[in-house]
Amino acid sequence: RVLRELKRMTKEHESLGHLVKLLQTVPGIGFVTAVLLVTELVDMDRFKRLEDLASFVGLAPSVHQSDERSYSRGLTKRQHKELRSRLIESAWVAVRKDPVLTMKFGKLSQRMNKKKAIIRIAKKLLSRIRSVWQTQKPYVYGVIE
Template sequence: MIPILTSIQLLLLRSVPGVGPIVACGIISELGDLRRFKNFKQLASYVGLIPSVHQSGGHLRTAGLTPRANRIMRSYLVEATWVALRFDPVMQEYYRSHQGKDVKRILVKVARKLLSRIHAIIRTETPYQIGVIK
């Protein structure tokens, strides 16, 4: 039997464009309760949508995505991002504002934005509304 909290989270996740039943179940099964993360940065770090940082002395260098990540979750979010770009005008605008850069890097930025929205709807327990917030 599915706990009530999880079924509510599944319904909330299904309101996000690009998140279908399989991706919603994958998110819940991989992450559990999203409210266990204190803030969004911890969640993004766990999923692996943050840059890798190399620091020595006074030198700070950032590289691509961190290798310490939940790769299944990252792939779920990237695939959901492709669909969200087709249906959400705010995501399309964000994608177009970075036009001219590497497509994969832009896609990771949009996936991070999508993850922040997923985190917000689970925390506030309100369904996602397309094109409301920039």
């Protein structure tokens, strides 16, 4: 019932429906994830840099600094729980569909744990989502030569 209502709302509001369809061109992003992105992020212009967006979602590293030393402690605890988990799930799908992301994941997996590698892919996917949103153009799959 809720899914039917969401589909009806996206049809009624043309700009919302257009953006949802654009985001669905990104590999791994389905209807529900696209609607979640649009409703939670609202306006992409409020994030000046990718790092600001990644921090909001929860894909930024937790850093502890003292004097001149800096320690990285994995992902930050501050997060948008639903968005972060959806993006990580989407990254697993995108790795199977997009050849460039598949290659990047393979290289990252050689030097680190696969769970850490998929976090990096999720951040790369977030960058691509941001690009599609800002340019208002459909996602184009990368080609490996």
